[in-house]
Amino acid sequence: MMIELKPGQIRTREELAPIFGGSPQGGVCPSGTTPNVLLYSDPKVGELRGYYDGWLAEEDELGPVFEYTGHGENDQTFEGRHGSGNRAILHHVDDKRDLRVFKAIGVVPGTGTKRHRYLGRFELDRVQPYVMREAPNSDQVMRRVIVFRLRPVAEDYQRAKDDIIPPSMETTATVVPANVTTSAIVEPETNKKSKSSRSAAPKTIAERREANLSDQFQAFMKTHGRDLKRFQIKVKGLTGTLLTDLYDAQGHVLYELKGSSTREAVRMAIGQLLDYRRHVEPAQPKLAVLLPEEPHQDLQALLTDLNFSLVYWDGVTFADVPDLD
Numbered sequence: 001m002m003i004e005l006k007p008g009q010i011r012t013r014e015e016l017a018p019i020f021g022g023s024p025q026g027g028v029c030p031s032g033t034t035p036n037v038l039l040y041s042d043p044k045v046g047e048l049r050g051y052y053d054g055w056l057a058e059e060d061e062l063g064p065v066f067e068y069t070g071h072g073e074n075d076q077t078f079e080g081r082h083g084s085g086n087r088a089i090l091h092h093v094d095d096k097r098d099l100r101v102f103k104a105i106g107v108v109p110g111t112g113t114k115r116h117r118y119l120g121r122f123e124l125d126r127v128q129p130y131v132m133r134e135a136p137n138s139d140q141v142m143r144r145v146i147v148f149r150l151r152p153v154a155e156d157y158q159r160a161k162d163d164i165i166p167p168s169m170e171t172t173a174t175v176v177p178a179n180v181t182t183s184a185i186v187e188p189e190t191n192k193k194s195k196s197s198r199s200a201a202p203k204t205i206a207e208r209r210e211a212n213l214s215d216q217f218q219a220f221m222k223t224h225g226r227d228l229k230r231f232q233i234k235v236k237g238l239t240g241t242l243l244t245d246l247y248d249a250q251g252h253v254l255y256e257l258k259g260s261s262t263r264e265a266v267r268m269a270i271g272q273l274l275d276y277r278r279h280v281e282p283a284q285p286k287l288a289v290l291l292p293e294e295p296h297q298d299l300q301a302l303l304t305d306l307n308f309s310l311v312y313w314d315g316v317t318f319a320d321v322p323d324l325d
Helices: 014-021 044-048 080-088 203-224 263-277 297-305
Strands: 028-030 036-041 068-069 098-107 114-124 129-134 140-151 172-177 231-232 241-243 253-257 285-293 309-311
Touching: 014 036, 014 114, 028 080, 036 080, 044 098, 129 172, 129 241, 172 263, 203 253, 203 285, 203 309, 253 263, 263 285, 263 297
Parallel strands: 036 098, 253 285, 285 309
Antiparallel strands: 028 036, 068 140, 098 114, 114 140, 129 140, 172 231, 231 241
């Protein structure tokens, strides 16, 4: 009979083994004896590697989100031996496994044995299962990390104050490589023949078109000597992280890409650019919307009225790229 463990209870890994199985070490531990993937978060270890695991202070319309950083000292991946733990998290629904989260809270007195507090049972967020960021490893070398977004499955979970990611002390906008994005990482196919029940990323045809547009525009700009970047933004007092689309430092142009040229897409791009611009340094970048085809004339007039540049693929090349020699 399964021994019940309630959120908030504290156990060592040795004590957890009869309940969930799993490995005596490591952060991501797929169990060979129970249908679970055990996720261990140790603040003392994680923060040395440049990341915080924990609850976002800001809830969205679906409720709370727990961020958990994936495995790997170098650029994190889902592929090969180094990506096995990340794959286990990614495919936990298809493998009919739950995600169980534990947080290290010290050691057993007189020993080096760590104690772990159980936070509850989780699953990947079905809308946005993970995001990509750049963070330093234990040697302070910047690398690309996978940050999983976890949702509590049941009402019985623990969201203690100490488990909330600390808010940013100041607003920062860090320039990061353009490949710090979900579209740049390869997702392995599930072993099952049926379609994955987990939301994949990119999630929609529009997002796949956006990723292709991004690759195409970066290649175009490289022929003109432009190496595009992104901004990773932390806002003072908040725990979340914003990631812009492409930035041309030489022209000081901030681009927002969309996979379609509809009114909804253009209006969303306008709002995102106005939000990002307030935090970017150097200040007051030029703003440009990048689209896969020419939009309706009314939308062109809207962008002109707002002093936004419009760049689009005209079937041969990218039209109207600002400040391009």
